[in-house]
Amino acid sequence: MSASEGNKNTNTEPWGGFDDNIIQGSGSAVIDMENMDDTSGSSFEDMGEMHQRMKEEEEVAAEAAATEDEDGEFLGMKGLKGQLGRQVADEVWQAGKRQASKAFNLYANIDILRPYFDVEPVQVRNRLIESMIPVRMINFPQKVAGELYGPMMLVFTMVAILLHGMKTSGTVIREGTLMGTAIGTCFGYWLGVSSFIYFLAYLCNAQITMLQMLSLLGYGLFGHCVVLFVTYNVHFHSLFYLLWLVIGGLSTLRMVAVLISRTVGQTPRLILCGSLAALHMLFLLYLHFAYHKMVEGILDTLEGPNIPPIQRVARDLPNLASSVVNATVKSLAAAAHSQ
Amino acid sequence: MAEVDESNKPLFAGLSDVSISEDIPVEGEISVPVNSQNPDDEFSTLDEPVKDTILRDLRAVGKKFVHVMYPKKSSALLRDWDLWGPLLLCVTLALMLQGGSADSKDDGNPQFAEVFVIIWFGSIVITLNSKLLGGTISFFQSLCVLGYCILPLTVAMLLCRLLLMMTPEKANNAFELIGFILRVVVVTASFSWSTYASTAFLADSQPANRKALVVYPIFLFYFVIGWMILTFATSS
Incomplete structure (x- = not known):
């Protein structure tokens, strides 16, 4: 700020001003050291900042010295004041910047996400x-709204519904809570399958962004x-199969239609839509039967009375997961065969 | 107890466009009035007994409980927020929900940590959601309101436990049905009360056209808690 001020300053005595300048430079460094000792604790962050600031000041001072060498004009008393003022201003500015960056970091992440939550209830x-x-x-790429409010709320709703299902079915999960399992299942499916399909879409050259994929699959969870x-x-059970097929x-189908409209070529379409459809439908099947309440009456008629309802444990999960994987692999293999 | 002191803002509002030119050296004296106290500041909490401090804080918490029970559109719950009340309510609710299942391992009742996490994680998600939708409320204010509004549900939990205790061991079906219906009524009433109260406090800070979007997660949150309370059963 006041470096230009110093340059404008005209002092006629070359050597005196030069000495002054050197003394000023070292003096300012000493002041800095003192300040550092007084104000900052032993925090490494502060030390780092101080170090950086000192470096910057040295650079500025070097620049100023360089320009002064060229001009052959030197700082006098007014220059000292200017330097001090500059230092104070620098100090204030740095402090302000630190505060601002702290406050900004707190809200930056929220502000980045805000556009995706810009929706109306309608x-x-x-x-x-x-x-x-x-x-x-x-024939024409269908529009997909890139928005995350709906998907997030649907995932949370599904967590609540899953909790309800687990509770009524008497699911017992060892080494974990129902809540954690429900959240893990829902978010894992949403994020995992979105990323997987996005990866496939990238391979198949489909025109869809990650955000659109998240939104598409998220709204797909409504069914x-x-x-x-x-x-x-x-x-x-018949009601479930009916709903499973229809809803x-x-x-x-809606997701598949969108993906088809954004992909070119038969084989990519088949791979992409086949895997998405298989995953989506099988996930619903899995969620239903993993956490479904066994009706005691049916069990009684089948296996005789006084048998407690089957308590599903987490050990069942690998079988079903592997069945999902198997189905996916099969569909992929079928798709590959058809090539 | 933190206070959001907003009364000072207008005083310094005009200072933002004052600029000091670079020619003027920054100098002068900064005098700090050490001994000049105005009568308001004389109240000091340094040398009072601990009992007074705790009682004063408890009284503040109690006042906010009253505010939740009669949700008028007052901003007391927003102005001096604290997290003591929510912590108390949350721990009480979690302990009561834990209750019967301490000895039997395979009981379906939620564990303490589960309830605790649901309450705090849920309120944080609701708060972030309202921030993302453009709400003008601070993070902890929202946490405070959501936490205090669990109060009706905690009361409902207490009533449910009393009802369950009053039901004799060998009750016939009709008796059990009446008990269940009573519990449903109590939980439903407290659930709607919680949702109504928190909406009354939080709705003003939201853009008018998006209130429904903000209310939905709140509804879901209290619904899950209410449902946990309803399905709670002491293990025999």
């Missing part, structure tokens, strides 16, 4: 309804929520 409602309506338009909510409370199928 929009959310419309998108929920649209998630069940497959559109037969595959799952409805089906699970109904079937955890009404225990008819789960509709939401899957």
Whole structure:
């Protein structure tokens, strides 16, 4: 700031000013050291900042010295004042910057995400309804809203529904809580499958972004929520299969239609949509049967009375997971064969 | 107890566009008035008995409980927020929900940590959601309101335990049904009370067109807690 001030300053005595300048330079460093000892604790961050600041000041001083050498004009008394003022201003500015960056870091992450949550209730409602309506338009890329409010809320709703299902089915999970399992399952499915399909889409040259994929799959979970909510409370297997085919199928078809419209070529379409459809439908099947309340009456008729309802343990999970993997691998293999 | 002191803001609002030119050296004396106290500041908490401190804080917590029970559109819960009340309520609720299942391992009742995590994680998610939707409320204010609004549900839990205790061991079906219906009524009432109270406190800070989006996670949050309370059963 005041470096230019110093340059404008005209002093006629070359050597005196030069000495002054050197003394000023070392003096300022000494002041800095003192300040450092007084104000900062033993925190490494502070030390780092101080070090950086000292470096910067040295650079500035060197620059100033260089310009002064060129000009042959030197700082006098006014220059000293200017330097001091500059130092104070620098100090204030640095402190302000530190505060601001701290406050900014706290809210930066929120501000980055804010655009994705910019929705109206009506929009959310419309998108929920649209998630069940497959559109037969595959020549032109269908629009996918990049928004995360709906998917997030649907995932949390599904966590709540899963908790309900686990509780009523008497699921016992060793080395873990129901809550953790439910959250892990839902978020794991949402994020994991989105990333997987995004990766496949990248390989198949489909035009879809990660955000759109998250939004698409998130809204696709609406069908799952409805089906699970109904079937955890009404225990008819035929009803479940009907809902699984109709509602789960509709939401899957919708996603498949969107993906088809954004992919070119038969084989990529088959790979992408086949894996997505298989994963999505099998996930619903898994969620239903893993945490479904066994109706005691059926068990009684099958295995005789006085047998407690089957308590599902987490040991069941690998079988089902492997079945999902098997199905995926099979579908992929089929797709590869057809090439 | 932290206080958000907003009364000072207008005083310094005009200072933002004062600029000091670089020619003027920064000098002068900064005098700190050490001994000049105005009568308001004489109240010091340094040398009072610990009992007074705790009682004063408890009284503040109690006042906020009253605010939750009669949710008028007052901002007392927002202005001096604290997390003592939520902690008390959360621990009480978790302990009561834990209760019967301490000895039997395979009981379906939620564990202490589970309830604790649901409450805090849930309120943090709701708060972040309201921030993301453009709410103008600070993080801890929102946590405070959501935590205090568990109060009706804690009361419902207490009533449910009393009802369960009053039910005799060998009760017939009709008796059990009446007990269950009573519990449903109590939990439903307290659930709607919690949702209504927290909405009354938080809704003003939200953009008018998005209130429904903010209320939905709150609804889900209290619904899950209420549902845990309803399905609680003491292990025999």
